[in-house]
Amino acid sequence: MAEATPHRIREVIAHPLTQRLPSPSETSWGRYDRVSILLVEIRTESGLVGVGECLARFAPVAYAELIETALAPRLVGQDALAIGANWARMRRALSGRAGGMLFEAIAGVDIALWDIAGKAAGQPIHRLLHGESRAAVPVYGASVMWGGDAARVAETVDRFKEQGFSRMKIKIGAPVREACQRIAEVRAAAGDQIELTADSNWAYTLDEAVTVGRALADHGYTWFEEPLRPEDEDGHRMLRTRCAVPLAAGESNYTLDQSAPLVNDRTLSYLQPNITRSGGITEVLRMARHAAAHDVAYAPHVGMSGIICEAASLHVAAAMPNAKVMECPASANRFKSDLADLSPGATRVQDGAVAVPQGPGLGLKVNWDAVAEMEGLAREVAA
Ligand SMILES: [Mg+2]
Missing domain, CATH: 3.30.390.10 (Enolase-like, N-terminal domain)
Structure with a gap:
């Protein structure tokens, strides 16, 4: 035997x-x-x-x-x-x-x-999860960086469009006045058909975030990502009641215990764990399923991580009913381009989505x- x-x-x-x-x-x-x-x-x-x-x-x-x-x-x-x-x-x-x-x-x-x-x-891993078995996952281009002038912003927006992205994210910071200016500038450069989101990497106090949140709502942005430091859960709750733009966060969480409070009361509209930080596929599944039970979207964070992060996130997103959109960083990164035979998502975008690997396991060598x-x-x- x-x-x-x-x-x-x-x-x-x-x-x-x-x-x-x-x-x-x-x-x-x-x-x-x-x-x-x-x-x-x-x-x-x-x-x-x-x-x-x-x-x-x-x-x-x-x-x-x-x-x-x-x-x-x-x-x-x-x-x-x-x-x-x-x-x-x-x-x-x-x-x-x-x-x-x-x-x-x-x-x-x-x-x-x-x-x-x-x-x-x-x-492939997504088949082991017995979920939606999507063939492709919608993505957004990341990111229009915080530094630089209007010309560089317009150039990045055009490049993302050429790459096939219909959604993109911008980085914003302090001072607030410049952030609000950037928010308007990118909307003007992108036009009304592109879905835009903004990420401040905890740049603001609550009052500053309220001002920035209003600018984001005025210009039709889809979410405001990490407006405040992740520990300030009450601040997120107050911000939610004081501005109309939906909030997104989660890349700074490690476990379901940490993501649950702002999902339970729907302060967050998008939960964004990074699978290479939040305990891997096992813990991210717990977080994404908990979010699904509260009608909160799962939107995988990838950032400066590599091709294994991207592939693992694609598998979980392919399975989850609440996987709305996945981050797809477009800047040159050897951890994505050189480490495996799977090409980086940013080079595989078709109709605003990236195909899920179909080989056994992660589907890469x-x-x-x-x-x-x-x-x-x-x-x-x-x-
Ligand atoms: Mg972020």
Whole structure:
């Protein structure tokens, strides 16, 4: 008789990866020239290999140490397909409230385990979720950056249109007067047919956010993303009653416990977890299903994450009935273009949507030469 659990975990390997960005990313937080992620590789005794990604923008080598010393010993020898049990084992690796590096590390391992589960079943992950099985997910182009002048704004808007995006996001910051000016400028450049959203990355106080929110409502924006710092839940509730534009947030949450309060009372209209931060596919499914039960849309965050984040998000969005639209960053990023045989979403946009990968698991093959090169830079920076 065949063994009941052939897919035991043999090895968990962490690859910290760093790239220099060809064009810097600019938000209300500043300017980034270099960014990192962590790629998790899991091998089973049956010969399957799964890959996952952790959000680890800085200090990726620290994440590698956390995974190899605190998570791997709890996983080796366990059934890779018992994802829930493995997730619970990892959560108990460190005490303290949920969040931080531990949950980003768990996310990468969890995605790799789902990749293995799909490969073991010979099915793409979205088929294992028995949901909507959409062939494509609507996306928006991200982002028209905060810096720069009106000419650069118009140029980005035109480029996004040429790429096939019918929805786009702008970054805004302080001062408020300039943000309001930018909001009007982008609407003028985009025209009325394009769906626009704005993201402040917590740039404002409540009163400032009320002013910006009015400008967004006046110019027909679809949502106001992260207006306030994520811990200020009462501030979000007050803002919801003081401006007409729907609110979006969630990329700063790690778990359902953290996303639930503003979903329960419908302060948020869009919940935006990043699958490489919020405990992976397992926890994001909990968050997205809870949002669905409250008629709140699920709108995956991708940001500066890589192609594994994008693919995993596409699978969950393909399954969820409340998946409205997914972020699709359009700036050059080697974590999206060089790491696997799956092309970045921004190059695959058709009719405002991106096709869901149909191969087993995540539906991508990693380019291990690119991994080795970017791991070299991560280790060099840390040395
Ligand atoms: Mg954001």
